[in-house]
Amino acid sequence: MGFNTTSVWIKVAFICLLLALVLFVIGFATISWMTSYNYALGLWKTKSCYNTIRHYDGRCRTSSITSAWLKLAGWEDWFRATQAFECIGLICLGMALLIMFLFVFVDSMKKRSPLLAVIFFCFGAVLAMVIGFLILGLKLDHLDIGWSMGLAIAGCILTFVAGVMSVIDLKK
Template sequence: MANIMAASMYMKIALVCMLVGTLLFVIGFSTVSWMVSSAYNRWEARGVWKVYSCGTSFCTYLSYGAWTYFGRNDYEHVRATQALECIGLIFALVSLLVLLLYLLVDSCRRRNSLIAFVVCVFAAVFFIVVGIAVFAIKLGYSYHVGWSMGFAIVGAIFMFVGGIMGILQLTCR
């Protein structure tokens, strides 16, 4: 077993960034306040999985299948966002696993493991950012970014920094 304390500063920073980034992304991904609107005398927050809607007399959580937008039920962009964010989460978890193996197992402390880590991190960031863009572009001007999407964005930034640390480690080896 290798010792994390013996790892380079780049890899220690990468580990912290990946742990924080993944945690923030999971919190943002699973909560309901990605986009928020207070138009039409009601308050509404939309997440990747549910809509929280308040009318004049009640508030409720609804799934996208049970909720219509001006009589339409066109949520292909939500399904695309769900798929992209799930793929991003899978890549983030795989990259975290590869990083932990690289840091903890002597036989995994090879250049190939580091390259796999960097590729998985940047794939995760790519899918997360594209998913956020798809969700944000479709909703329009009456919405603004909610705290859940902010957590997901900050999580992706932390992961990106972790990937940069992996590239710096690659160039130093």
């Protein structure tokens, strides 16, 4: 019963989903999705650091991304779409992990249908996340990808690996 009796594929998928959730949540919540020399943009906040004429003085200001801010920047539609897709990805990832947890640790859940649900939610999460990454990356191609988005992408890759491992276990 439990983790010791599951297949290697499911163990790998479970661990990948755990790591994916941690990495994606950290990336999701932090500011550095897109960056430049003195500016960082996250899904929910921005950070601007000010320079004087002669040197960088290190003063930074963090502000929330509001509807008024988005409207002023002309980003209202596509940025909200990015936020929505990343939220959908997070929800799907959480659902995949929850069902996988039940599949691994509850004997009555060791059936085909919960594993199919895990696969559905894994690939749904990956699809939603990738669409969000693409929207943001294509609209802000003048900025660099920051470490926050890098963590979110790593979480997305681990979610994909978990989905593939689940498909392999389903086929055996």
